[in-house]
Amino acid sequence: DAKTTQPTSMDCAEGRAANLPCNHSTISGNEYVYWYRQIHSQGPQYIIHGLKNNETNEMASLIITEDRKSSTLILPHATLRDTAVYYCIVRVAGGGGSEKLVFGKGMKLTVNP
Amino acid sequence: DTEVTQTPKHLVMGMTNKKSLKCEQHMGHRAMYWYKQKAKKPPELMFVYSYEKLSINESVPSRFSPECPNSSLLNLHLHALQPEDSALYLCASSTRGGGTNTEAFFGQGTRLTVV
Numbered sequence: 001d002a003k004t005t006q007p008t009s010m011d012c013a014e015g016r017a018a019n020l021p022c023n024h025s026t027i028s029g030n031e032y033v034y035w036y037r038q039i040h041s042q043g044p045q046y047i048i049h050g051l052k053n054n055e056t057n058e059m060a061s062l063i064i065t066e067d068r069k070s071s072t073l074i075l076p077h078a079t080l081r082d083t084a085v086y087y088c089i090v091r092v093a094g095g096g097g098s099e100k101l102v103f104g105k106g107m108k109l110t111v112n113p
Numbered sequence: 114d115t116e117v118t119q120t121p122k123h124l125v126m127g128m129t130n131k132k133s134l135k136c137e138q139h140m141g142h143r144a145m146y147w148y149k150q151k152a153k154k155p156p157e158l159m160f161v162y163s164y165e166k167l168s169i170n171e172s173v174p175s176r177f178s179p180e181c182p183n184s185s186l187l188n189l190h191l192h193a194l195q196p197e198d199s200a201l202y203l204c205a206s207s208t209r210g211g212g213t214n215t216e217a218f219f220g221q222g223t224r225l226t227v228v
Contacts, residue, residue: 034216043203043219044156087155100169101217103155
C-alpha cells in the first residue's frame with residue numbers, strides 16, 4: 001500500500017495562499033491521491049482528488065508532479081475557517097473488492113489573522 | 114442530499130451495557146465504513162461493507178459488532194466495552210463504481226464515553 005508523508009504542521013496568514021505538500025513516492029499507476037480535512041471534532045470532509053493531471057474545484061487546487069511521487073494542495077485564499085487537520089491519502093484496494101480509505105497522521109494547518 | 118447522518122451524537126455507557134450506533138445515508142452508496150478516532154489521532158478503519166456484505170474487518174474485537182440491514186443503514190452494536198474504547202466513532206459511505214476515484218462522505222460522528 002502506498003504511504004504518504006506530510007509535515008506535522010504549517011502556519012499560514014489569512015488571505016494568503018496555503019500550499020500543503022505531500023509525498024507519496026510508492027504510489028502505483030492506478031492509485032489516486034485524495035485530500036480530506038477535519039475541523040476539530042467534526043467528521044472528515046472531502047476536498048479534492050486526482051490521478052495525474054492537475055485538478056481544481058471550488059475549494060482547492062491539486063498539483064501532482066509528473067512522476068506522481070508528490071503533490072501539493074493549494075488553498076488560494078486561506079481563511080480562519082480553513083484551520084484544520086489535512087490528510088493526504090492514496091486510495092488502496094482492500095479485500096472483497098472494497099476500497100479502503102486509510103488515514104495517515106495528517107498535517108495541522110493553522111490560519112492566523 | 115450528500116449527508117451521512119449518525120445517531121446519537123453523544124453516548125455514555127457502562128461497561129456492562131449494550132448499545133448501538135446508527136448511520137444512515139440516502140445517496141445510493143453501496144460501500145459503508147466504520148472508523149474509530151481517539152483524541153489527536155487520525156481515524157482508524159474498523160469495518161467496510163460492500164453491497165451490504167462485510168468485506169473488511171480490521172481485526173476489531175468482537176465486542177464491536179457491525180450490521181448492515183439494508184443499503185442505507187449501518188449499525189455498530191456495542192457490548193461489554195472498556196473505558197479505552199471511548200472515542201469518536203465515524204461512519205462514511207462512498208459509491209462502489211469501478212476504480213479508485215470515488216470520494217467518501219463522513220458523518221459527524223458519535224462521541225462515545227465508556228464508564
